[in-house]
Amino acid sequence: MEVVVSGIRPTGSLHLGNYFGAMRNFVKMQHQDNCYFFIADYHSLTTHPTPGDLHGNVKRVLVDYLAAGLDPEKVTLYLQSDLPETAELYLFLNMNAYLGELERCTSFKDKARTQPENVNAGLLTYPTLMAADIILHRANKVPVGKDQEQHLEMTRTFANRFNRMYKVDYFPEPVAYNFGEELVKIPGLDGSMKMGKSEGEGNAIFLSDTPEAIKKKVMKAVTDSGPTEPNSTKPQAIENLFTLMKVVSATETVAHFEELYNTCQIRYGDLKKQLTQDMIAFTEPFREKIADLSANEEYLRKVVNMGAEKAHESAAKTIRDVRDIIGFRKF
Ligand code: TRP
Numbered sequence: 001m002e003v004v005v006s007g008i009r010p011t012g013s014l015h016l017g018n019y020f021g022a023m024r025n026f027v028k029m030q031h032q033d034n035c036y037f038f039i040a041d042y043h044s045l046t047t048h049p050t051p052g053d054l055h056g057n058v059k060r061v062l063v064d065y066l067a068a069g070l071d072p073e074k075v076t077l078y079l080q081s082d083l084p085e086t087a088e089l090y091l092f093l094n095m096n097a098y099l100g101e102l103e104r105c106t107s108f109k110d111k112a113r114t115q116p117e118n119v120n121a122g123l124l125t126y127p128t129l130m131a132a133d134i135i136l137h138r139a140n141k142v143p144v145g146k147d148q149e150q151h152l153e154m155t156r157t158f159a160n161r162f163n164r165m166y167k168v169d170y171f172p173e174p175v176a177y178n179f180g181e182e183l184v185k186i187p188g189l190d191g192s193m194k195m196g197k198s199e200g201e202g203n204a205i206f207l208s209d210t211p212e213a214i215k216k217k218v219m220k221a222v223t224d225s226g227p228t229e230p231n232s233t234k235p236q237a238i239e240n241l242f243t244l245m246k247v248v249s250a251t252e253t254v255a256h257f258e259e260l261y262n263t264c265q266i267r268y269g270d271l272k273k274q275l276t277q278d279m280i281a282f283t284e285p286f287r288e289k290i291a292d293l294s295a296n297e298e299y300l301r302k303v304v305n306m307g308a309e310k311a312h313e314s315a316a317k318t319i320r321d322v323r324d325i326i327g328f329r330k331f
Pocket of ligand 1: 005006007008009040043129130133134142144148151
């Protein structure tokens with residue numbers, strides 16, 4: 001069985017892009033791998049959230065992931081800050097992480113450029129904290145996208161460096177894991193290629209959106225004046241609407257609108273109405289679960305406590321071994 005670790009940053013709610021991307025793979029993985037999924041709340045301190053915001057963000061992400069189908073009986077779902085072993089391993093790894101390699105990291109350079117007023121040591125050592133998250137459970141698989149490849153490469157460097165330094169073969173080399181499936185790319189409603197919360201208001205549909213919010217966003221989606229030639233290639237914004245329709249609507253519905261498009265009879269108002277209706281129906285079960293879970297503090301407490309306990313079992317063993325390898329021995 002593979003040991004899988006992934007961290008979820010507590011920023012914003014899950015949107016359809018997240019759902020059809022990483023999320024559905026997480027849900028499948030939980031049935032066959034030993035999965036550790038955690039909410040990266042230590043990491044989020046690099047941006048200095050207020051205590052209230054921090055807690056609210058963590059809760060939102062926890063609720064969304066449970067609603068999307070993560071089963072806390074199957075995966076180890078925990079908060080990073082409930083596992084102080086993470087901080088200890090982070091400290092050890094930092095002793096062998098070099099300023100040069102940390103400064104060369106693309107995500108650090110980007111942050112240093114975009115927020116020059118807050119270039120803190122947490123940002124610089126973001127990759128060592130991420131490495132600690134992963135190797136704490138001696139994971140060999142990490143389900144992350146391309147944007148995290150460099151961080152994963154650094155994780156391998158730190159793990160190998162530890163092994164070499166202490167002449168052990170303790171940490172495995174973790175690699176990216178996509179579950180052998182093509183990730184479905186969900187486009188935005190603003191005509192852009194990618195649904196994302198940073199792309200601006202109205203671009204993303206969140207699992208927690210109200211029917212009114214969905215209607216407003218879909219009705220505002222970018223279109224054009226329609227095709228003038230039969231069977232013409234669809235402009236990006238129109239293609240996007242069809243892609244969205246393919247994931248939430250019935251096959252016959254998509255075929256019906258394809259036909260109307262190809263014969264130049266399409267009315268985008270009708271397509272949007274249908275898409276709105278199907279989006280609302282698709283997100284309905286999530287919306288209900290999100291509402292129920294949000295109101296059930298006791299259940300959430302049970303989930304995170306159980307996660308912390310399971311995660312601690314694996315982490316405590318690693319820390320015991322690592323302390324011994326380093327030479328912190330009991331008198
Ligand atoms: N850096 C990841 C992101 O930005 C989040 C993360 C933190 C993570 N620690 C991790 C992902 C460990 C995988 C494994 O999305």
